[in-house]
Amino acid sequence: MSARVFIDGAAGTTGLEIAERLAGRDEFELVVLDEEARKDTTARAEAINAADFVILCLPDDAAREAVSLITSDTVRVIDASSAHRTAVGWVYGLPEVTGRKAIAGARRVSNPGCYPTGFIALLQPLVSAGLLPCEWPYVCHAVSGYSGGGKQLIARFEADDDIAFRDYGLALGHKHVPEMKTHVGLAYDPVFAPAVVPAHRGMIVEVPLALEAMPVAAAPEVLRETLKHAYLGSEIVRVAEPGVDELLLRRSMAPVDTLELHVFGAKDGKQARLVAVLDNLGKGASGAxxxxxxxMAGLPETAGLRL
Known part of the structure; x- marks a missing residue:
């Protein structure tokens, strides 16, 4: 028997891509509301409570409202917003870090943010292993395709082909910072510097490391080997071998649900750059x-994914 899945916010970019990945899969039956019903709270509540799984692709406040509509004690939720990423009672949906068993048994799962996916995947295994300090003012530089900004930013970039680079989050305190700090186990908020480039999808997340200044820091090759061990056997997370001399985001990038990690080190071992490459709409959102x-449905982890 197919599990009933309701995507609340199915008309948005993330919801549409989730539906594409689920299309044609016999394991799931999508509950679909027409445009008028999607705006009706009663109709949404009925769909939410009739489903086995609900995936929320909504702004934060709307996601909280949707959760408040749940009266069934059997419906299970995946929230793609940032509303519950550090909330008590919610399991953080990064299986490679949180653990697959925890997610498989959870009733409430909060999907990670796109930028934090790269940041946490790079740092958490290294900090957890004691190879990098938790008490350190980390910096995260990142660029993303404009699709991560929602309909308004998509329309802005597609209407103005003269935009070459959009730096934002300049007031600091970005909403991704709490989950980046919490799920790595850091003592300080990382300084997060995000930007957008004129490509529809794709993302590069970088954490530069001044290893010689850190009270505890392993050599770059040890960091790389530790990441390889942490993600050994994963079909989704891949740790690249050394020797790459450039990383590119292409405007023609096809949808992909993998996460590629790199460790670049200076010859003298005094500095390193940790870099994650992913699709902000793939492992950064819909693919995740x-x-x-x-x-959660007890199915193969990679079913329906684009690897």
């Missing part, structure tokens, strides 16, 4: 939601 849904 489907991965979590698969685990």
């Amino acid at each position: 939601a489907v991965q979590n849904l698969n685990l």
